[in-house]
Amino acid sequence: MAVPEQVLHSVLVLTWDADDAENKAAEAQAALKLSDVDREDAAAHIESHRGDGDWGGRAADIEARARERVQIAIDEGMLSKAFDSILAEPEDDGEVDPFEELGVMSPEDSAAAAGDALEAFMDGEDDEDPVAEPVQEEVEEEEEDDEDPFAALGVAGPAVALSTLDEDDPLAALMDDEEDEEDEAEDEDEPAVEVEEENTSSAIDAKAAYLMVLETVWVDGVLDPGEVSLLARRRKDLGLSFEEHLALVRKMLG
Amino acid sequence: MEALGQTPFAHALALAWADDRLTANEFRQLDALQQALSLSDSERAVVESAYEEALAEGRVSPGEDSASLVEWIDAVRALTSVHTDISSGLARRLGATALRAGLTQKGWTQASDWMDELGLFAPFAEGCWMEGGAAPALQAVPLALAPAAAALDLLDD
Numbered sequence: 001m002a003v004p005e006q007v008l009h010s011v012l013v014l015t016w017d018a019d020d021a022e023n024k025a026a027e028a029q030a031a032l033k034l035s036d037v038d039r040e041d042a043a044a045h046i047e048s049h050r051g052d053g054d055w056g057g058r059a060a061d062i063e064a065r066a067r068e069r070v071q072i073a074i075d076e077g078m079l080s081k082a083f084d085s086i087l088a089e090p091e092d093d094g095e096v097d098p099f100e101e102l103g104v105m106s107p108e109d110s111a112a113a114a115g116d117a118l119e120a121f122m123d124g125e126d127d128e129d130p131v132a133e134p135v136q137e138e139v140e141e142e143e144e145d146d147e148d149p150f151a152a153l154g155v156a157g158p159a160v161a162l163s164t165l166d167e168d169d170p171l172a173a174l175m176d177d178e179e180d181e182e183d184e185a186e187d188e189d190e191p192a193v194e195v196e197e198e199n200t201s202s203a204i205d206a207k208a209a210y211l212m213v214l215e216t217v218w219v220d221g222v223l224d225p226g227e228v229s230l231l232a233r234r235r236k237d238l239g240l241s242f243e244e245h246l247a248l249v250r251k252m253l254g
Numbered sequence: 255m256e257a258l259g260q261t262p263f264a265h266a267l268a269l270a271w272a273d274d275r276l277t278a279n280e281f282r283q284l285d286a287l288q289q290a291l292s293l294s295d296s297e298r299a300v301v302e303s304a305y306e307e308a309l310a311e312g313r314v315s316p317g318e319d320s321a322s323l324v325e326w327i328d329a330v331r332a333l334t335s336v337h338t339d340i341s342s343g344l345a346r347r348l349g350a351t352a353l354r355a356g357l358t359q360k361g362w363t364q365a366s367d368w369m370d371e372l373g374l375f376a377p378f379a380e381g382c383w384m385e386g387g388a389a390p391a392l393q394a395v396p397l398a399l400a401p402a403a404a405a406l407d408l409l410d411d
Contacts, residue, residue: 005390037387045339158329160255160400162351162393163410222356228384242385253359 004032007073009042010066014086016046017053024086031079206238211248218252255409257364257401259305259314261371262330263291263298265401267305268314269323283327290331291371329397334372343389345374348399349381350389352406357382364405372398 011028015021029039053059067087073079213234217227235245258268266287270280288298308314333341348369352361362382369378381389395403403409 035387158325158397159394160397160403160409162395162403162408163355218359222358223353224356225353225384225388228353228357228382232384242380242383245383246379249362253363 004034004078005038005042007069007078008032008034008039009045010069010073011079011083011086012039012042012046013050013062013066014070016050018086024083028079028083032073206240207244207248210234210238210240210245211252214248214252255397255400256404257368259301260364260367261301262326262368262398262401263287263293263301263371264305266323266326266330267302269326271305271309272323280323283323287327287330290327290334292373293371326397330372333396333398341372341374342377344392344396344399345369345372345377346381346389347392348395348403348406348408349378350384351381351391351403351408353382353384354391355406355408358407361406365402368399368402368405378402 008025008028012021012025015024018024025039025043029036067089070079070083070087074081074083210231214231217223217231231245235242240248257265259265263284266284270276270284284298288295293301305314333344348365352365365378366375369375380386395408400409
């Protein structure tokens with residue numbers, strides 16, 4: 001199964017210089033239900049590693065991988081058939097890579113693969129098996145870099161699979177809710193925050209109030225995404241920073 | 255993959271003492287780890303004396319295989335040597351994964367100590383507390399983060 005973030009990254013890779021790059025990116029982002037942050041992250045990684053399009057000598061590999069991912073996304077219905085148009089291979093520039101012709105990675109590619117931070121974004125999530133079996137330590141070095149989720153990130157060494165979570169992602173749902181609620185909160189709560197900032201004792205009260213909420217929601221010993229979302233909103237309402245939140249967590253836990 | 259100590263360096267100490275002795279070679283390997291973790295000599299000394307005291311009192315167990323010290327140090331160095339975007343991204347996503355599973359006070363505390371020594375506390379905390387939005391979940395972690403994942407109950411028994 002294709003990973004949405006990687007599919008979006010692949011679309012950006014394949015359309016980077018295209019006239020309709022912006023449209024394709026927006027279309028893919030919407031189809032994949034990803035946030036602007038996801039898109040900005042993908043663009044930032046591409047910008048920092050693409051160079052002039054050479055990708056540190058790995059352009060062919062990276063674009064081939066991107067096409068493969070987009071094709072899978074189309075096949076799985078994550079992207080519309082219209083994205084077939086970005087899968088066309090570029091015209092041959094006449095240069096023949098003898099290693100590519102032989103179907104092997106060139107020495108330069110091998111060196112780049114070991115430390116290419118770009119692949120963090122390119123390959124990292126792809127290799128994280130979405131149907132990971134309960135804990136198994138992959139202690140052996142894998143020959144196929146697809147099978148090692150982090151070697152391709154430049155993080156060498158063995159990886160450890162995490163236990164499988166439920167398919168429904170509670171955080172994804174909260175993200176959507178949160179955006180709406182944040183917009184509403186901005187409209188409604190600004191005057192209250194201003195009053196609190198003018199009064200030092202109110203700031204202390206705010207911390208005390210927040211600490212009480214924190215202790216209350218964590219009293220059962222386990223915080224869930226809904227409770228964390230509630231705390232985030234409460235921080236915003238009370239005008240507390242994330243650093244102040246962490247300090248209060250430390251205080252609470254002794 | 256349980257942590258043998260509170261931090262990556264303490265974990266390495268336990269592996270180094272697995273055969274009840276610390277060789278000069280293992281000491282040099284610990285030097286390399288100290289450098290990778292940017293620990294000062296005094297910080298290292300505090301960890302070492304605390305561990306050795308606990309070892310003498312039987313409060314900690316040494317690792318089972320001193321040969322894995324090299325693998326462990328390689329894993330930590332691999333994580334600390336990648337671009338901070340990569341390691342921070344992994345830390346943030348580990349936090350978000352922990353939240354999805356349910357964040358316990360014990361897990362948060364232990365994993366925070368672990369991530370702090372790796373210089374990854376801030377992104378890890380952001381992931382746990384959804385600061386800056388929800389990050390995607392991880393399906394696997396590099397070996398250097400596995401003990402933190404274990405503390406967060408993200409590994410099956």
